[in-house]
Amino acid sequence: xxxxxxPGRQEVEDLxxxxxxxxxxxxxxxxxxxxxxxxxYEVPPTDxxxxxxxxxxxxxxxxxxxxxxxxxxxxxxxxxxENPHSRTRRMIANVRxxxxxxDNILVTAxxxxxxxxxxxxxxxxxHYDYKLVRVGxxxxxxxxxxxxxxxxxxxxxKISFIL
Amino acid sequence: MDKSADGxxxxxxxxxxxxxxxxxxxDPECLADERRRIFDKCWIYAGHESEVPHAGDYRSRTVAGRxxxxxxxxxxxxxxxxxxxxxxxxxxxxxxxxxxxxxxCPYHAWTFNSRGQLIGVPGEDSYSDAFKRDDMALAAxxxxxxxxxxxxxxxxxxxxxxxxxxxxxxEYLDLxxxxxxxxMKIVSGQQSYSAxxxxxxxxxxxxxxxxxxxxxxxxxxxxxxxxxxxKGRDLTTPSYQKxxxxxxxxxxxxxxxAWGRPIAHWVAPFGEHRKAHFEEVRRRFDKRFGPxxxxxxxxxSRNLGIFPNLVINDIMAITxxxxxxxxxxxxxxxxxxxxxxxxxxxDSALRLDNFLTFLGPGGFATPDDVEMLESCQRGFxxxxxxWSDISRGMKREHPSITDELQxxxxxxxxxxxxxxxxxxRARKAA
Numbered sequence: 001x002x003x004x005x006x007p008g009r010q011e012v013e014d015l016x017x018x019x020x021x022x023x024x025x026x027x028x029x030x031x032x033x034x035x036x037x038x039x040x041y042e043v044p045p046t047d048x049x050x051x052x053x054x055x056x057x058x059x060x061x062x063x064x065x066x067x068x069x070x071x072x073x074x075x076x077x078x079x080x081x082e083n084p085h086s087r088t089r090r091m092i093a094n095v096r097x098x099x100x101x102x103d104n105i106l107v108t109a110x111x112x113x114x115x116x117x118x119x120x121x122x123x124x125x126x127h128y129d130y131k132l133v134r135v136g137x138x139x140x141x142x143x144x145x146x147x148x149x150x151x152x153x154x155x156x157x158k159i160s161f162i163l
Numbered sequence: 164m165d166k167s168a169d170g171x172x173x174x175x176x177x178x179x180x181x182x183x184x185x186x187x188x189x190d191p192e193c194l195a196d197e198r199r200r201i202f203d204k205c206w207i208y209a210g211h212e213s214e215v216p217h218a219g220d221y222r223s224r225t226v227a228g229r230x231x232x233x234x235x236x237x238x239x240x241x242x243x244x245x246x247x248x249x250x251x252x253x254x255x256x257x258x259x260x261x262x263x264x265x266x267x268c269p270y271h272a273w274t275f276n277s278r279g280q281l282i283g284v285p286g287e288d289s290y291s292d293a294f295k296r297d298d299m300a301l302a303a304x305x306x307x308x309x310x311x312x313x314x315x316x317x318x319x320x321x322x323x324x325x326x327x328x329x330x331x332x333x334e335y336l337d338l339x340x341x342x343x344x345x346x347m348k349i350v351s352g353q354q355s356y357s358a359x360x361x362x363x364x365x366x367x368x369x370x371x372x373x374x375x376x377x378x379x380x381x382x383x384x385x386x387x388x389x390x391x392x393x394k395g396r397d398l399t400t401p402s403y404q405k406x407x408x409x410x411x412x413x414x415x416x417x418x419x420x421a422w423g424r425p426i427a428h429w430v431a432p433f434g435e436h437r438k439a440h441f442e443e444v445r446r447r448f449d450k451r452f453g454p455x456x457x458x459x460x461x462x463x464s465r466n467l468g469i470f471p472n473l474v475i476n477d478i479m480a481i482t483x484x485x486x487x488x489x490x491x492x493x494x495x496x497x498x499x500x501x502x503x504x505x506x507x508x509x510d511s512a513l514r515l516d517n518f519l520t521f522l523g524p525g526g527f528a529t530p531d532d533v534e535m536l537e538s539c540q541r542g543f544x545x546x547x548x549x550w551s552d553i554s555r556g557m558k559r560e561h562p563s564i565t566d567e568l569q570x571x572x573x574x575x576x577x578x579x580x581x582x583x584x585x586x587x588r589a590r591k592a593a
Contacts, residue, residue, distance in 0.1 A: 069385055073381045081534040151355070
């Protein structure tokens with residue numbers, strides 16, 4: 001279907017680990033630098049993990065402008081659910097380069113993200129579906145979809161940080 | 164408790180003071196009483212008939228703490244059945260949703276049809292003649308009724324009808340239900356979340372105009388950033404607004420809002436290419452209802468609270484939200500999007516996009532609401548501060564949406580149910 005050369009797993013892992021570090025360290029402006037100009041960030045609802053955000057009520061379905069606004073809000077003072085910032089720690093594993101779709105490189109990875117705030121620990125478990133593209137020598141994120149295995153956001157209550 | 168208090172509240176209309184005892188948010192005995200006096204007595208939202216469109220369609224869910232099945236029988240009647248085998252108790256429906264002719268209990272294989280009737284008992288010849296299948300159908304709440312597609316259950320067989328119970332709230336349900344001639348539907352995808360807070364804090368929050376600007380300034384900044392004209396439409400200075408006590412503990416705030424409304428209120432971020440379409444839809448509403456009601460349906464926003472635990476917010480999209488306490492300081496919340504059944508794919512995508520800007524556990528507002536409720540709950544640990552103040556606008560002739568009339572309507576009804584003398588139990592025959 002495509003003649004593009006797939007990257008090796010290590011190159012993809014380097015990107016995902018760097019992304020995880022930037023998000024855990026709240027270096028969100030730098031994180032935006034890993035995304036393409038037309039990037040998409042989605043979290044489907046827990047009962048329709050395979051859904052399409054055009055006809056299904058998602059938890060998050062951001063286009064690029066919405067992602068940038070989300071980052072601006074999170075770095076401002078009035079996003080109360082993240083002011084003060086929560087601590088997060090992401091475990092990214094089982095990274096697989098699964099194929100290509102046009103110039104998109106399809107990648108999946110498992111995640112366990114711990115969020116610590118007010119002495120509660122909430123665990124978000126699931127997998128990412130990524131669409132990556134080659135820009136010059138680098139890989140960039142065109143789409144990241146965080147699919148939760150949690151059956152409900154309980155007791156988490158919210159996804160107020162970047163999952 | 165304060166000497167001037169009546170139960171959990173101080174309601175001094177002459178002085179214009181209204182206080183709620185914070186024990187209502189923290190006391191496990193109060194919650195146990197709420198289960199009996201509120202949730203076992205009032206009409207409780209169970210689902211929308213559009214969730215089970217075809218014969219045999221079902222949804223299993225927890226309503227008022229009980230596992231139930233919302234099912235459309237082979238006779239096309241929408242029923243609510245209690246999800247427990249009449250034999251020994253196991254859940255007979257173990258999938259979240261689907262279509263089935265029968266529900267078979269996996270424990271001993273008793274089989275019930277989609278109307279709840281018992282139609283199969285393995286080894287039935289081992290039972291005596293006194294055993295009757297008809298006595299062993301799946302149970303249902305004593306009352307189940309439907310108002311314009313919204314299905315409610317009530318565990319009090321002597322309670323008023325749903326129609327009477329809804330009282331003034333019917334007018335506002337109509338403003339939602341009238342948005343399509345073909346009926347409204349629940350959109351695929353359920354937002355299932357929670358808050359580490361008492362359930363009544365979410366009641367208060369859901370129609371609280373006063374918190375809008377401070378709690379949600381990030382949302383209003385976002386609207387301004389994307390080019391929405393805020394003039395005369397921010398929550399502190401809307402050109403049209405009212406707060407109404409609808410009776411039986413229900414209340415609403417209705418107001419001119421800044422955000423676009425996918426039903427027929429266009430704003431710049433929706434795009435010039437959609438403007439003509441919005442005007443066309445609006446003309447159809449004008450024709451159907453006359454300009455006054457059409458404007459109300461299309462341009463005003465409504466935050467409606469139906470006592471005790473149903474919120475229908477017809478704002479930048481329509482959300483249906485219901486919640487139930489697990490403990491005094493923790494509730495589970497379920498929310499859905501409601502849309503015209505005949506909405507086009509493009510309109511539906513715009514509606515869902517608009518929904519997510521503000522609403523839901525990943526939106527630009529709901530997480531901050533949850534944060535505030537949880538913050539209140541933590542603050543309640545200071546038992547020395549025993550009362551919350553809900554007096555805002557009490558002496559005004561026409562309280563605004565940033566006043567607290569709507570919460571007082573809730574609390575007065577809640578307090579009445581929580582403090583009225585319990586009916587004496589029927590004495591057992593000797």
